[in-house]
Amino acid sequence: MSWKPLRVLTPRSILPALAVLLVLVAGAAAHANKPVPFGDRVAGPGGAEASPVNAQSVSAADLELKVGPGLEAYDRVTGEHTWSYRREGATALYLSMAGESAVVVWDDGLVTSARPGDKEVRWHRAVPGLADWLRGEGEPGADKRTEEQRRQLATERAAAALHTVQQSSPWVAVVTPNLTMGFRDADGDLRYNSKPAGNCVYDPIRTVGTDYAVLVPRSCTNSSGQPVSGGISGYRLDSTGWQLNAGPAVALKPLDGRRVLISDGPIVGPKVFDTKAAAPESACGSAAEPFAAVRPQGSCAAPEAAGDQQ
Template identity: 35%
Template sequence: MSVVPFGVTGSGRASPAEPVPARRGSRLALPAALGLLALPLITAAHHSLPAPYGDHVTVHARVADGTAAPELRTTGRAVEAYDPASGRAHWTYRREGARPLALLPVPGHAVALWSDGLVTDTAPRADGSAVRWHRGIPDSASWLGSAASRGAAGVLQPLDLRGRMIAVVTPQRIAAYRSADGDLRWVLPAHPGCAFEPARSVRREGALMVAQPCGDAATPWTSQLIAVDDLGRIVPRRSPLGNELPGGAPDDVRTRAGKAVAPPR
C-alpha cells in the first residue's frame, strides 16, 4: 500500500500536502558553490601528479645563438649537457628509480638507454619542452641486469650520418626508431639459436655490421654477421619502405634498394 502525505487545510480537513516550489536562484547557486569548493581540490590533485616516466629536467644555462652545442656525458644517475671549455652544466636529465646505461649524442639532442628498459630522446628548448619521446625495450629484464654491471657498449647506434634513424641493438633483436618522433620503423629478430652482440659491431661506409654468433657449429659464418642501415637489413634486390615523416619529402629509396651484398656461400 502506498502512503500519501497529508496536510491540514484552514477548514481543518486533511488534504494532500503541496510541495513548496524551489527558488530559481537557489538552484543555480548550489552547483556554483560546489564548483568553487572543488577548485582547490582539483588544483591540489593536478600539482600532486608525478612527472611522466619519472622525468626531471633541470636547465642550468641557456645556450646562446651562434655558440657551439654542448657536449654530453653521464654522471652517476643523470645525463648532462655541459660546456667543454668551462665544464659548466647546461642541463641535467634524471629519471626516478633508473640510471643511464648508454648515451648516444645525435645532432641537437641526446638518446639514452636506462636501467629500467626505456630509451629516451632529450632536447631541452626555450619553450620548455625537453624529453621528446620514451620507448620501451621488450623482454629486456635479464639482459639489462648484466648490461648494468658490464656496460652497454654498442646498444645505441646511429643508422645514418644525419642521426635521423637510431638502432637499439639487443641480443634478441635490432629495432630502428625515427629520431624525430620515436616511431618504430623496423625490427630484425635474431636467427633462432643465435644472438646479437652489440659490442661486436662496426660501421662500414653506410652500413652497420653486427655480430650474430650461433650455438650451432654448422651455421655458416656469413649468417653470423648481419648488415643493416636505416632502411633495414641489407640484402640484394630489397624494396624497403622509406623513413620520412608523414607529409615530408620521401627518401631516395631507389638508389639504395639494390645495394650489392655478396650472397652467402
C-alpha cells in the same frame, strides 16, 4: 500566469550533486599529484626549470656531455654546468650522438633522445628485454658479481646495444640478443623491429655501425647446442637492408664511415663491405676488380693484406 514554488532541497536531492562535486575535486587532486612521466627531472643550473627552445640554443659541439646519474651538459669554454636531465629511480649508462641529439640508454631499459643545446627532452622509447640483458641476471656467475662489476657490465652492454647512424637522416638502433629495433631520431618513430629466427640470437657485443648502416651478427646453434653458421643482418632506414652468410666466429671491424672489414676465418678470408653501396668491395688485383660494382677505396693493397688490418 501560473508559477511553481521553489523546490525545497532535501538530503536526497543534494546527494547526486555532492557526488559529482567530490569526483571533480578528487580528479583535480589526482591531476595535481600525478607522477611526472618517466620520472623526468629537467633543470638548468641551480635546479631551476630549463628554458624551452629559444634564441639561446647552442650547438652540441659547444657542450661537453656526460652521463651518470643523468645527462649533464657543460659549457666547453667556461666549464659551467648548463643543463641537467635526470629520471627518478634510473641511472644513465651511455650516450651516443645522433646529429644534434644526445641519445641515452638507462639502466631500466628506456632509451631517450634529448637536445641539450635546446634544453629539450624529445622522446622516450622502451625496448623489451633491454633492462634484463643490461643487468645480466640469471647468467652463470651473476650471483657472484660485486655491485661495481654489475655497474661495469651494464655500462659495457649499454654501449654495445646503442648505435646511432648519421646519414642521411639520423636514426637510432638498439640491439639485444633477442630483438633489434630502429627509431627515427626526428620523432622517435619505430621504423623496424626484428627477432632472430630459429635457434639464433643477435650478438650486440660484435655489432658495429657506420655512418650509413648497422651490421648485427647472429649466432646460431643446432638441436644439440653446437655452434653452426649464422649470418649478419644489415639495417638502413633510407633503403632496403641485407643479409650476409657468416660463420659462428665472424668478426667485424669498421674501417671508416662506410666500410667494414668482415673476417670469417682462414677458408673464406677477409672481405670489405661498403655499407653505403650495400655491396662487397672487390679486392685489388682480383679477377673481378675490373667489373666490380664497388671498387677499392683509397690506396690499393694486395687482397691478402686485408687480413692484416684486424
